[in-house]
Amino acid sequence: MRRIWDDAVRTLGGAPDVGDLMERYAEPHRTYHNTFHVMSVVRDSSALADAFAFTVEERSILALAACAHDVIYDGKPGEDERASAAWARERLAGVEEKHIARVESLVLATITHSSDDPLAHVLLDADLAILGSEPEHYERYSQAVRQEYSQYDDPTWRAGRSRVVKTLLDREVLFVTEPARQLWDAAARTNLARELQSLG
16 A cells, blocks of 8 residues: 555655555454455556546546545544545645645545546445445445444444445446446345345
């Protein structure tokens, strides 16, 4: 992750400062939003980007946003993403403001999972790629997310998680980009439907 961050910052003309990036993702309370997750998003967003004519600068912006999108994670939706965007800004010394602002906007797009930015479409699809994984991987993901919300009792968790899953299933478009739809849409809808049924 350090190499990816440093290379992207250099490409954008900045001085690499990875700060506590790796330590953040290794925090003990993270059972899903951890190093494995962020590196999966980095990998999948890069793979999806291959289908588009993004410039080298745009791909660097995408890599930085993928690395930073969950760097602050305390289980506080909205607050975490805004804090992560602010963290990224602090670490991008020497990078042009227009690039910093775009990194921030990509991270902030993960709050609502909507944006008009083609780079955000790729990042958001990569962030949801786990939904279209093999059933056993999806099961591990759902258990890990449950652990991150262990402060809630089972009835509260089931009600809240059911709302989230149903909202995802009700989306006419779950994945924005065509490559992501081809890769993950069908499996994601099957996995989500199975989880919703298990939640009662």
